[in-house]
Amino acid sequence: MTADQRKRSIAAKPPAVQRPRKTRDAALAQATILGVARAHFVSQGFAGARVDEIAAESGYSKAMIYHYYGNKENLYVAVLEEVYKHFVAPRRVLNLAEVGPVRALEAFVREGAASVRKDPAILNLLAIENLNEAAYLRGSTVPRAIYPPLLTQLKEILDAGVQQGVFRAGIDPVQLYVALSSVIFHAVSNRFTLSVTLGTDTASSAFLDRHVDMSVAMVIGYCTTSPRTGPVRTVRK
Amino acid sequence: MTADQRKRSIAAKPPAVQRPRKTRDAALAQATILGVARAHFVSQGFAGARVDEIAAESGYSKAMIYHYYGNKENLYVAVLEEVYKHFVAPRRVLNLAEVGPVRALEAFVREGAASVRKDPAILNLLAIENLNEAAYLRGSTVPRAIYPPLLTQLKEILDAGVQQGVFRAGIDPVQLYVALSSVIFHAVSNRFTLSVTLGTDTASSAFLDRHVDMSVAMVIGYCTTSPRTGPVRTVRK
DNA sequence: TATCTAATCGACTGACTAGTCGGTTATGAA
DNA sequence: TTCATAACCGACTAGTCAGTCGATTAGATA
Numbered sequence: 001m002t003a004d005q006r007k008r009s010i011a012a013k014p015p016a017v018q019r020p021r022k023t024r025d026a027a028l029a030q031a032t033i034l035g036v037a038r039a040h041f042v043s044q045g046f047a048g049a050r051v052d053e054i055a056a057e058s059g060y061s062k063a064m065i066y067h068y069y070g071n072k073e074n075l076y077v078a079v080l081e082e083v084y085k086h087f088v089a090p091r092r093v094l095n096l097a098e099v100g101p102v103r104a105l106e107a108f109v110r111e112g113a114a115s116v117r118k119d120p121a122i123l124n125l126l127a128i129e130n131l132n133e134a135a136y137l138r139g140s141t142v143p144r145a146i147y148p149p150l151l152t153q154l155k156e157i158l159d160a161g162v163q164q165g166v167f168r169a170g171i172d173p174v175q176l177y178v179a180l181s182s183v184i185f186h187a188v189s190n191r192f193t194l195s196v197t198l199g200t201d202t203a204s205s206a207f208l209d210r211h212v213d214m215s216v217a218m219v220i221g222y223c224t225t226s227p228r229t230g231p232v233r234t235v236r237k
Numbered sequence: 238m239t240a241d242q243r244k245r246s247i248a249a250k251p252p253a254v255q256r257p258r259k260t261r262d263a264a265l266a267q268a269t270i271l272g273v274a275r276a277h278f279v280s281q282g283f284a285g286a287r288v289d290e291i292a293a294e295s296g297y298s299k300a301m302i303y304h305y306y307g308n309k310e311n312l313y314v315a316v317l318e319e320v321y322k323h324f325v326a327p328r329r330v331l332n333l334a335e336v337g338p339v340r341a342l343e344a345f346v347r348e349g350a351a352s353v354r355k356d357p358a359i360l361n362l363l364a365i366e367n368l369n370e371a372a373y374l375r376g377s378t379v380p381r382a383i384y385p386p387l388l389t390q391l392k393e394i395l396d397a398g399v400q401q402g403v404f405r406a407g408i409d410p411v412q413l414y415v416a417l418s419s420v421i422f423h424a425v426s427n428r429f430t431l432s433v434t435l436g437t438d439t440a441s442s443a444f445l446d447r448h449v450d451m452s453v454a455m456v457i458g459y460c461t462t463s464p465r466t467g468p469v470r471t472v473r474k
Numbered sequence: 475t476a477t478c479t480a481a482t483c484g485a486c487t488g489a490c491t492a493g494t495c496g497g498t499t500a501t502g503a504a
Numbered sequence: 505t506t507c508a509t510a511a512c513c514g515a516c517t518a519g520t521c522a523g524t525c526g527a528t529t530a531g532a533t534a
Contacts, residue, residue, distance in 0.1 A: 060512080061513045061514075066492090137429075172447075178423075186418065186419035189367060261480085261531070304480090
């Protein structure tokens with residue numbers, strides 16, 4: 001039994017929806033198919049996912065999938081867009097003026113980390129996209145619309161921090177976002193290989209809790225340190 | 238034309254090795270097949286790679302692949318092990334006593350970053366493994382043997398730093414390694430999606446240079462800061 | 475030189491896979 | 505009630521895929 005078969009057999013459960021279906025409901029059909037497709041693409045990748053399996057598990061015929069989504073690629077893109085939207089949606093707007101730039105930045109990091117820990121699906125799709133050189137993502141407008149507000153929010157936090165004299169000047173929001181997302185995402189998206197190679201359960205919530213704390217300290221520490229006096233300096237006075 | 242076909246057509250070049258082959262050479266055959274397989278698994282993933290294509294491009298028949306590697310999974314594991322070895326091999330041993338803990342830690346980060354920027358293949362395989370919950374990696378002893386020395390090296394740097402009063406005490410090497418690898422790997426492995434979503438070419442060497450500098454500052458800053466002092470304290474709940 | 479091992483391959487197979495097609499029937503509107 | 509629309513599906517196809525098999529032959533060895 002190959003690893004692939006091992007994994008696939010998990011999905012070999014009876015159909016989630018029993019036929020004969022009572023009523024016709026196009027919206028329900030589309031949503032059900034999309035949900036099942038999401039699970040399959042996330043765990044099997046684009047090439048690894050099987051349209052037949054998605055159909056069987058959803059309780060609808062394969063013809064329905066092609067009726068609503070046209071082809072496998074469109075179905076995948078629909079999943080990609082749905083997951084992207086879902087990823088950013090729960091992020092609440094911080095009251096920057098109230099909590100101040102340092103706490104706002106900390107919240108930014110902690111919320112992102114909590115979001116991917118609760119549902120790592122976005123990380124799998126991101127990995128798939130990068131393996132594929134973002135071929136499908138490029139064709140979608142949804143993810144592109146999601147990020148500018150996030151960058152704007154980050155820029156406002158940075159500006160406020162500089163103005164109040166708590167952050168160093170000259171930090172590029174894009175550059176900071178990349179660093180942030182690194183510490184937020186990587187430990188979760190690579191939890192399996194890290195656990196195997198490091199011999200520690202890096203997926204445990206205790207480990208990830210500590211990782212988030214360390215990440216926050218690194219990011220806040222960087223932003224609050226003057227670049228000239230440098231990090232090499234032993235202790236801040 | 239689907240994105241898959243678009244990508245696959247790149248590999249549709251004439252065979253790298255011309256037949257009739259002059260001599261028989263088992264070692265050459267295995268190495269050639271492994272090299273071509275590496276390229277295919279890295280860019281297409283396990284499910285996406287095609288044994289027929291690997292055979293055609295290598296200039297050997299498919300029967301040779303099965304003769305030497307048994308099946309697709311074994312071939313993939315062989316690639317995985319080869320890439321892992323190649324990833325750690327070029328890392329030179331630092332003279333900790335000579336350069337001191339701060340520079341040693343900086344070098345640790347910079348060398349890791351340089352290594353994956355030069356050849357991101359390891360990152361693709363890591364992504365594939367994590368999508369697969371490290372199913373294949375678990376069956377291999379090679380990657381497991383590679384990491385302990387790396388952690389030992391990191392621990393020595395940390396200990397020296399604490400002893401010399403430049404690093405804070407109590408940093409877990411495993412925890413630090415996860416943070417390090419985050420900032421080292423993520424920007425490179427996610428360069429495609431980051432570029433698309435952020436609207437900036439995050440794969441450019443200028444951007445990555447700045448990212449590495451920021452990463453070094455964050456890591457060194459964290460290790461050289463006392464956890465009790467500094468502005469970080471104010472944000473703790 | 476005779477012999478044996480293993481390097482090598484063309485052609486095959488059975489299972490799988492994305493996508494299609496022709497038809498049936500529930501449902502809402504007229 | 506009639507009827508048009510679309511929700512829905514079983515069965516099919518053409519091509520693809522991992523893996524096999526029987527045979528041929530280069531080259532090492534005795």
